[in-house]
Amino acid sequence: MPTEEKIELPKSLLEFIDLWRDKPGNLIMILHKTQEHYGYIPRAAAIELAKNLDVPLAKVYGVITFYHFFKLKKPGKNIISVCMGTACYIKGAGDLMAECETLLGCGVNCTTDDEEFSLQGVRCVGCCGLAPLITVGDEVYGKLSADDLPEILAKYRSK
Known part of the structure; x- marks a missing residue:
């Protein structure tokens, strides 16, 4: 033991x-x-x-x-939050989440094997006019399509 x-x-x-x-x-x-x-x-x-x-x-x-706020596992260096609030959801947040999962190779509420990224869904970021959106740390990226994600994630990948 x-x-x-x-x-x-x-x-x-x-x-x-x-x-x-x-x-x-x-x-x-x-x-x-x-x-x-x-x-x-x-x-x-x-x-x-x-x-x-x-x-x-x-x-x-x-x-x-x-409480969902508390985490039992060490999060990745960069926390990606996909807004799943009503406005974002209607405008394609599900597609953003699916593409993040594909690009990162991990699911929701998980951390990549290299501990570079954690992925989570959040209720509402409060930027409904930018729907759909994600945040990476404190940065907000709005009016996104799944095609925008590779470039955004590339900014945060360790060299």
Whole structure:
């Protein structure tokens, strides 16, 4: 049986835990801060949070798995979000998603083998006038067709 990876929570996170320890909604806020630090919630960090907050690990995982925002796996260097809101969906977001899956060789909510890209669908980016669109990190690319995607992805591929 593999041994459990150990992790030491950073001082800034421990201070944040102390600040939120007795407040309502503390677990969600602490998980947000943990994901902000690591980019996801490593299992070893979840175990340490459960110990530190004196809550069952199952409760920590219950929150992590209930909210789609929290990630259990390290995301790729570049996170591609395909807007699947109504306007984008009507104007072809499904085609954009399918083409991203083909070009990346991975499915929705997955990361490429080289850890370069993660692909996800999101509800609405709030740029309906640019439908259909994707974001790569903080960059928004709108009024797209599937033919536009290879050039966009090429900008983010590591040399």
